[in-house]
Amino acid sequence: MTITAGAPPTHGTPLALARGFVTGGVVGTAPAAFVVGIIIENVALIVTGLALPAVYGLLYFLAGMPRRAREAAVVPRTALAMIESLEAIGSESSDVPVRFDLTVAPDDAPAYRVEISQSINLVELPDYRPRGIVVVQYPPDRPWRVRIVKRPTPEWEGRLAGAHLDSAPASARVSAPPEGCAVGFVGLLGLLLGAAAVIVLFRADLFAQETTAQPPSSSKPSVSSTSSTTVVSSASGTVTLGPGQSFLDKGELRRAIDSLTQGKDSRQALTVVVQERLLSVVFAPTGTQAPQFDADSLPYERFPALIEEARTTLGVHSPETWQLTADRLTGTLTIRVGVTGSEGTASLEADGQGEVVRRSPAR
Known part of the structure; x- marks a missing residue:
């Protein structure tokens, strides 16, 4: 079973490939520039190695704002879900990351299985147990992005009382579309080219540094x-x-x-x-x-x-x-x-x- 209505594929598109290449280039260039800058004592190159990830992260964040705004404007769907199993995957302060296996039962679509991770307050953790019913929300075009609603509206609290759900079969499990190998390849290519570009541009200084830094022996x-x-x-x-x-x-x-x-x-x-x-x-x-x-x-x-x-x-x-x-x-x-x-x-x-x-x- 696959529920992807309204979710156009993004993996492998020219934009995704370009983004992966640039990201890989930054990941390769920044540490190479920092290390080479220290070796040849080039302050500008050291600063570039430190500042490049921060600048790129800021640009990446700003470029994603329209997409996040569109996603935020989509009204999420609300449904009942049954906890098939849960497992704490951390123990950090008062919020514990928990991995849930859920059966989600939308009102207008077949039930499906999904696995999510969500932080739960340590005090509220006993409220979640296998076969328990919870209220969840998810974007209509991304049913795998399910989030448990900790404080549902009175209407859904009423539906929650006495609700009973049957488990969806394992074949009805949904998940995010797999990442295409092309994106990973261009990311690796960008990483290698970024690191190589720094080394090639400053190879003369590097070789001179190696010659004078230590005795012939x-x-x-x-x-x-x-x-x-x-x-x-x-x-x-x-x-x-x-x-x-x-x-x-x-x-x-x-x-x-x-x-x-x-x-x-x-x-x-x-x-x-x-x-x-x-x-x-x-x-x-x-x-x-x-x-x-x-x-x-x-x-x-x-x-x-x-x-x-x-x-x-x-x-x-x-x-x-x-x-x-x-x-x-x-x-x-x-x-x-x-x-x-x-x-x-x-x-x-x-x-x-x-x-x-x-x-x-x-x-």
């Missing part, structure tokens, strides 16, 4: 390549994983960090940037006053959970790319995880122990 980077490629210099280090690997694999990130810091007298870093298959570490130059931290002190065991939380609980249902950045630019060690998808961009921030302190859902 250590000027040649160490490179090892089996399932991954490691390049280490006095100023930075990168590890690139091979196909089928990910830094989310157990122990992979810790091994990569050890390979970059092994044998160094000081493991102080200015920034650590992690993507799916790319790790970049910018080491603090000797005698620098820039905010720095011990690369070994990061809570690497918490990174997979932080990335998973950012990908699943911030409203980006089909994440295309993610990036984790650790630095002390604000004075204290901060870990930021950003995800990008068709719904927009979202991010969360954690402290030096990997505990989440701020969330910015997709809008």
Whole structure:
């Protein structure tokens, strides 16, 4: 069963492809500009690397305002729904993210199944139980965007009393249209081209920096390549994983960090940037006053959970790319995880122990 009436497909359209390409370009250009700027001591490039994501996020938000206005103008439909099952997927402060499996029974359409995530106040959590009946609302053209109405109108409260619903079959489940692979491909292409453009434009400065930064005995980077490629210099280090690997694999990130810091007298870093298959570490130059931290002190065991939380609980249902950045630019060690998808961009921030302190859902 598929309920998509009035919802024109957006995946794979030229606009979506262009948006994915530009987003990938920004994701690739910003960290590359920041890292290259630190290596060659180019303040303008460092500022560009920091400001580019913020500017792009603002433009992305402004460009989406007409669409959000149109969506807000659509009168949502109200219906009764039965809770098939529920599961708490977090325990943060007083609001707990809960995953619901619902049977929604519209008055003018067949019942269907849908899975949603919604934050419920800890005090109200006992009110929701399997086989319980709730009032929900959803846009007519996006029936998978169901939200439980916590305080229904008196009319619906009356219908709620004594209501009984039958479970819809699993074959009647609806969900958001799958993301086309073309969008992911152009996003990856934009990421690679963005990073490559920065490196190519400043290759002369980079090579000059490598020549003068260290004595001849250590000027040649160490490179090892089996399932991954490691390049280490006095100023930075990168590890690139091979196909089928990910830094989310157990122990992979810790091994990569050890390979970059092994044998160094000081493991102080200015920034650590992690993507799916790319790790970049910018080491603090000797005698620098820039905010720095011990690369070994990061809570690497918490990174997979932080990335998973950012990908699943911030409203980006089909994440295309993610990036984790650790630095002390604000004075204290901060870990930021950003995800990008068709719904927009979202991010969360954690402290030096990997505990989440701020969330910015997709809008």
